Amino acid sequence: MGEYLAGREDIRANGAVSYVMRQFHRLLQQWLPIYQKARFASTVLWATSVGLFTTGNAIALAVSAYLWQQQAITIGTAYVIFHYTNLLAQPIERIREELEELQQVEASLQRIQALLRVEARLPAGGDAVLPAGALAVTFEQVWFSYEESGVGSRELGVRSQQSGVNRAIQQSNDQKSWALQNLSFHLPAGQALGILGRTGSGKSTLARLLLRLYDPQIGTIRFGDVAVRQVPLKHLRQQVGFVTQDVQLFQASVRDNLTFFDPGIPDSTILEALGWLGLDEWLQSLPAGLDTLLGAENSGLSAGQAQLLAFARVFLKKPGLVILDEASSRLDPTTERLIEHAVDQLLLKCTGIIIAHRLATVQRVDRILILENGQMVEYGDRLTLQQDPHSRFSQLLQAGSTSMLR
Ligand SMILES: Nc1ncnc2c1ncn2[C@@H]1O[C@H](COP(=O)(O)OP(=O)(O)OP(=O)(O)O)[C@@H](O)[C@H]1O
Ligand SMILES: [Mg+2]
Structure with a gap:
């Protein structure tokens, strides 16, 4: 219903x-x-x-x-x-x-x-503490599938003992269900990474793993030297800010939507964050400022404006890593400009991962990762890749859009 x-x-x-x-x-x-x-x-x-x-x-x-x-x-x-x-x-x-x-x-x-x-499938995590400030991100041979059965690492161990033919069939079956396969890369603290890839290539999945909405079946993800499984979930999610493709707003005032109903955050901090992100003009355009009531299901706000609100939410958290899953819908030029400015400001203070649907967005990142069917097909420094005429990235730039990926 x-x-x-x-x-x-x-x-x-x-x-x-x-x-x-x-x-x-x-x-x-x-x-x-x-x-x-x-x-x-x-x-x-x-x-x-x-x-x-x-x-x-x-x-x-x-x-x-x-x-x-x-x-x-x-x-x-x-x-x-x-x-x-x-x-x-x-x-x-x-x-x-x-x-x-x-x-x-x-x-x-x-x-x-x-x-x-009902028991959570995610273990609660250890008691490791993440380093303050921007976080370095490392993926070590990460394999992940949304299908829980048949792909657990323990079963995989059993499978490796099976006879040759069976194993080959199993592996080819497995390949279909892996959303991420053997992903390894290192993103130094403070740098920004742009992720490009076709729809369904596993970009959002990668972001979900960083927030520990799921655990990978094989491999490890680290922030600095700390494995994400070792960090208490609450602490981890305070340190990682995520702006999703489809931002959810609640039937409440702009203030509550920004602070997630935390009355401890004073208005001055909210206004400062909005100012820093260049959103004060936008705030003034709202009929009752911070008290403007927003409807459920994003009514009254465009997709771009909802994303801007989500930026401010993340900004108030002061995380060490920001993940931005860019809205795939087209935004009007004013909102787009505001978003670009907001992204620049956010990335000043922390490590950033931008899942980009437009090439313009990745012009500000340091590194580029291109995913295809859950596999990494290219990873490297943006400028180096840009100058290499054989790289996928420079071919994309020449084509002038990400549409080549689609
Ligand atoms: N909750 C889920 N349960 C099962 N499978 C999923 C789930 N979410 C995504 N998938 C599958 O995982 C694969 C990767 O999906 P993902 O959402 O990461 O793609 P994406 O690269 O973010 O695509 P887009 O550019 O359209 O956002 C797809 O094949 C998708 O069908
Ligand atoms: Mg996605």
Whole structure:
């Protein structure tokens, strides 16, 4: 349901409404018998309590009438007996309601327990501390696949003992599923790296590994001398800033969107960051400044503006490494100029990795990495590669766009 509601623009525009409604009806059909069962159980309970109550009343009335006839009690006592029996009705009703609620609670408890049993696949990390300031990045023979089964390093060890033919088949199968293959490079602290590659070549995947959203199956990633697995996750993610291709904004003020709801960051720091990034003019164009409310799903902001906000977010974190996954959509020249300025400012203080979709963006980096199907096909100093007429990079420059890669 959430997916359909979030994608309603695309669904309507592409005429998939009837498909979605059919899915919805199917969902309702699955839900109906369960609902009916639950209603039936609650009706049975209700009928039982009403039956009990009626029987109680009848007995009380009969006993009172009998005793009154025998002149054992007065009419007043008979009334009191009847009244007290009536008073019992309310607690019985409450018990029935509580029983119903208990059933719901039990179902919820089972779900919560199932959720708590889920274990993160990522080990929490050791207690190593990252060096302050810009971080050097090293990839050592990193292999990574999104498919969890069949590609674990332990299984790979087993496979290497298998007989020749089997192994060759396994390896060719494996090749299809690796998102990154045997990636090794070193980026010195303070330098900027530009990553180029076709769509699906593994650029964003590389960034996700640096943030430890996933762990590589084989190989090691280091910041300086410290392996990323040794660093506590929270500390690591404070030190690495990531501007994604598709920036998520929250239904909150510009301030909250920038600080991630951290009231400890004063407005002066936010304004300073925006000024440093050259965004103060942009801020003034917002109707209520930092208090301007943004909608969910980036409503009210263009993709470029959302990226600018994400820059400021990263800037407030003061990370040692900034990864920028450039938006592949076209930006208007003003926003593009603002973004370029912001990138320059960000890269002044830390190591940078820019996943570039436009050649103009990589003109500011020190090194270039070109990926193809998860493999590194070129890595080196930008100026050296630029001057080498046989390098992929200089061919791209001659062609004048990254479209050759696509
Ligand atoms: N969450 C995921 N689960 C499974 N496979 C994935 C996932 N994300 C990406 N992939 C696969 O991994 C490969 C690399 O994807 P990645 O997102 O890194 O490409 P990219 O180079 O960033 O492409 P683009 O330029 O379009 O952003 C692709 O084959 C893709 O299908
Ligand atoms: Mg990507």
